[in-house]
Amino acid sequence: MLQSASLRSRRLAIGAALLLAATGCASGRAPSSGGTAAGPPAAAPAPVVAPAPIPTPTAAAPLKEFGTMWTFDAPPLEYWKARYGFAPDQAWLDHVRMASVRIPGCSASIVSAGGLVMTNHHCARKCTAEVSPPDTNYVERGFAARSLSDEKRCPDMWADQLQSIEDVTARVRGAVAATAPQAQVEQRDAEIERIQRECASSMGLNCQVVSFYQGGMYSLYRYKRFDDIRLVMAPEVSIAFFGGDPDNFTYPRYDLDLTLLRIYENGRPLQAKDYLKWSARGAQENDVVFVTGNPGSTGRLLTVSQLEYLRDVQYPAQLAGYARQLAVLRELASRSPEAARQFQNDIFSLANSEKAVTGYLAGLRDSTIMARKRAFEADFRRRVAADPQLRARFGGAWDAIAAAERELTSLARQARYHGFAGGSQLLTYAAQLVRIPVESAKPDSLRLPAYRGPALDAMRGALTADAPVDAEREKLLLATQLRAAQKELPPDDPFLQAALGGRSPEVAAERLVSETKLGSAAARRALLDGGAAAVTASSDPLIALARAVDPLNRQIAARVARLNDVISANAELVGQAIFAVYGKTLPPDATFTLRISDGVVKGYPMNGTIAPYKTTFYGLYARSAAFDDKGAFDIPPRWETRRDRLDMTTPYNFVSTNDIIGGNSGSPVIDREAQVVGLIFDGNIESLPNRFIFTDEVARAVSVHSRGVIEALRKMYDAGRIADELEGKRASAL
């Protein structure tokens, strides 16, 4: 499933994308990790392959490796027409756009005249838990409202419906008059803020300026927000996420990763003009299908040196960090069944990130993929160099990025260890408490990025909240972090010296965690309220450690921030250059805004044989039985007792070549008639490298099949009311 692509890289990457889009600084840079160990220094980049000439993309054949996440204001109609013999008209596009909604961190769609909304189970899990009565847990047990009055309002859920898109690039650019980079950024951000404010007040809409092509283009996205959203139906998590962590990001799959919500307006079900009708036939092999949704973040415009940094520095360190944290959590979980339950979610979340990053890294280590990236970049730079104007504006961007990446590489280890990344909550508290007085005294724009505006408020909130700290876990995490630091840093490193004081990592961690008072919210609040003076006076050993490291740490963090600014600014130039050279024929990187991707329902070669385009309910029971119904392969009781009601050959999940990524969770899959044939919930393992270069030989999007949804609603959940509404057999929701 896209779960973690969504749950995790969504939380991080989409957050980052939104933030960066808002500031106009979307660098496409993958979010920095909690990993703490550096890999080897970046290898010198291999010489650029003498490239075969790359064809300039045309409407009929865009450069495939940039994928198919098209914006609704630039659909590749001629290409679709040439490829599929199908070019939707504007009414089709408008209808589909209006039927697609964005919900927190995910995608969704309106699928009945009465405002039913279809999304993934994992996209509404918070709501499903929150509306559960005290005596039962709908996440575990499932839920299907028997009537409208039984539908449960979700406390924090909203749905944004995209009303219009307007190109505001000229206005944003026109507002930038300064020459100093810092001032330029401020002028641009102020103008973006102004545009958003004006839009919101004049139209009563939720407005957002989105940066595309790493700043090559700015568009104003206007949304209507619905905020009365109610839970209609959610299956048991064990069937929604059947196969659990092992099967996550893979196919063949057997998940009913579905939740149905309903939009209410003025206390009544939405009377939807634009909704997606349900296909009785559902997805079949070789069908052309479209996916609408909000992909969160891709890195397809990243330069080769940026990819090499990810490959050689960031991802290896991230993976080493995950491995260390997982070792600690698994050790703790093995101590008792209770501990196993307690750490289950954290372990899943980390294992999931580990799997995703392993997949990304495999892509970057694939010599074919990198050779194609190099060939494209060489061609692109040649085209820029051939035009004196382009050369003057953009020609230096790649080398500037490469130089910054090289310096980042040289700083990476110190930045990681001195930044206290690595999973110890107490160490993070200490670093923040020491730094907040200093940073908050500066004007916002001069602070380190993590200490600006709302981020600082959130940090203060977390510091003063009453969250229990698990001392045993802290000791193990701190010890593993110190052991790694000992291996990677020189013995005279000030962090190492201050942290160890001549002790072994285990003894030092034991002492620091036992003696610190930072586990108490009151103690943290006192330090926060006491400001610089309190921090200076504190004898807490972790505060002392943070104080000792901070001066050096601050220098490095400032330098890293500066280098990231250089990379962002030059990435923006690269984005403008892409736009100048190739126009809108290349879809921009994902930005958690609405896209439409074309694809085909299709099996693929896998492990020496063929993966079928679909699975069936038989497959669900087969996979469960192969593992003796154990662990992640246990089927919920309802699915055992009602098994014989099912038509076992009903299509259940299927794959297609659509271009999706975290944030697309909950996207509808529709046919040419804009009818729902499926529900996206994951990509296969082979699709992970699509983050950087799109391929569709074996990469696939994974969906729940529309026929599987109806079969499950009717046979398992006695939810004929809902199935009828989806199938249009009832006039309305009432």
Add this chain to the structure above:
Amino acid sequence: MLQSASLRSRRLAIGAALLLAATGCASGRAPSSGGTAAGPPAAAPAPVVAPAPIPTPTAAAPLKEFGTMWTFDAPPLEYWKARYGFAPDQAWLDHVRMASVRIPGCSASIVSAGGLVMTNHHCARKCTAEVSPPDTNYVERGFAARSLSDEKRCPDMWADQLQSIEDVTARVRGAVAATAPQAQVEQRDAEIERIQRECASSMGLNCQVVSFYQGGMYSLYRYKRFDDIRLVMAPEVSIAFFGGDPDNFTYPRYDLDLTLLRIYENGRPLQAKDYLKWSARGAQENDVVFVTGNPGSTGRLLTVSQLEYLRDVQYPAQLAGYARQLAVLRELASRSPEAARQFQNDIFSLANSEKAVTGYLAGLRDSTIMARKRAFEADFRRRVAADPQLRARFGGAWDAIAAAERELTSLARQARYHGFAGGSQLLTYAAQLVRIPVESAKPDSLRLPAYRGPALDAMRGALTADAPVDAEREKLLLATQLRAAQKELPPDDPFLQAALGGRSPEVAAERLVSETKLGSAAARRALLDGGAAAVTASSDPLIALARAVDPLNRQIAARVARLNDVISANAELVGQAIFAVYGKTLPPDATFTLRISDGVVKGYPMNGTIAPYKTTFYGLYARSAAFDDKGAFDIPPRWETRRDRLDMTTPYNFVSTNDIIGGNSGSPVIDREAQVVGLIFDGNIESLPNRFIFTDEVARAVSVHSRGVIEALRKMYDAGRIADELEGKRASAL
């Protein structure tokens, strides 16, 4: 399934192994192919990796990469004891050996007191077809004898039971007094012949001298042959080979690849003293299991230069040849449903070889595998070089082999095209007809290898047999062969000049095939009977072509034969050196003689998730439904109508880490109590590189589960009689 590994590489490789073993020349060299295009010339070998010291293997830890195909006279008891806490005694080993039998091209076992024999469906398919009555086809429809009298005698089936093994190395070596290599070979072969004859006449047994370690050791294997073998039960081929070509060599799998035979002695069922009891429990995860059987051919002792020749010259040419022939056959098959049926088997056989060789090549191209091979060889050579005696005897072998491989590489293209390999039957006839008079006039030992002894008789037989020749197929094959030759040979090449005579490949092929008379058995017989004079006088255009090429061809063929002798002789030295340095702690390469392999029942990481250790009947129906019951995934009628009788969760197939290869088809999988828990029928795709280096991280042997066999016999085939006999619920076969 091991089918083709067996059907094809068995037919070739095992044939080769037997032949080479009989002549004492087992070079481990993979059989030469029907491929006709050379790959690029062998790349210069990469410098030998500076190796970490390789531990000398000990009884407790043999060098894992040489696998676990142990001979029954050198089982690694201490290693088993250390690893599994289990060391069988001599009685256990003797019992298991006597219960294991060899049948043509496959392995089998005695599994009831009444002489029931278990093997794979594909190992007895010929018998199953031959005993079918005129109005039905047991291969398609399945068969289960209702009583003893209903059991059908197989015309050409036999079963060899290994009675004893005797080391005859000293006697074979002692017989070699000559110094000239050719004379040495003759003396050795004569002695082997003498040993076999003496054994046969004195003991009434079927006796074979087998060469191990490429000639490092000779053993006399004495077999008792049973030749009244009857068909008891065979399922439909569509369930035995469910998944067909796509699923072949893969897992998860859902095949009932089973046939049950019975040994009769004096017209009555064998009263077997040694038979394998049936396990009611069957294989379960983490069980230690043993496989007995006759693996056909491996290349684990090949030197790095031999592997590089396979990687860079032979396999690429072989694959190119398969691809050309497959293109022709698929083109022909597409012309009508009748043609599709006609070419189905040939296409399958070639596609299967293509899949296998692709897997082997992938292993050789895996840099980790080759690095391990290099490291081993460097260590091995260092050990040889460190001992003056060993150095004097064996030190030069590797360089001699490498030099011969280099020369073979330089001759490869001409040898292939001038040898007329490539699939055209008519061209092969022509070459043989021209050459037989010349070769048969020489003493046997001076002939080209293909024209010696029984091989020549077989060739004459095939030439005079009345086999129809498909002219259309011949034209297409010849044209594709000529096109490939045109690309790879210099324009003045005599074969090209003679074959084309200035015409295009298509026109030349059309003319040659239309005008030749060699499609007629009578014409061929006339030429064969007419000898050299008839050949010289013939105006047949293909004979003329063969005459024109023969002088050059003969030179190259003789040189290739000489180089192969050099390689064999030096490979024998390497084998003796392995034996001298590492002793019997390394199991010898496969020789289609009885081995016992230890392993563990175990799932493995696959495509981002876990392959379960077992599949169930649910999985069978799931895989069929995912492909809409089409093609290779169609389930036979009986399995549709009786579906609800099955306990769908019964284990059906499973995987284990045992070391198997083509020839192991039909091997029993047994537990510590020597009870049958499964029936080997294939390896997964990840196991193909095991041909050269054994690994068990993801490589697995694939078996039918003993419980699946019983469930199918009782529920699908009403064969309680047989199931009861297997389970020991009936005292005898009667």
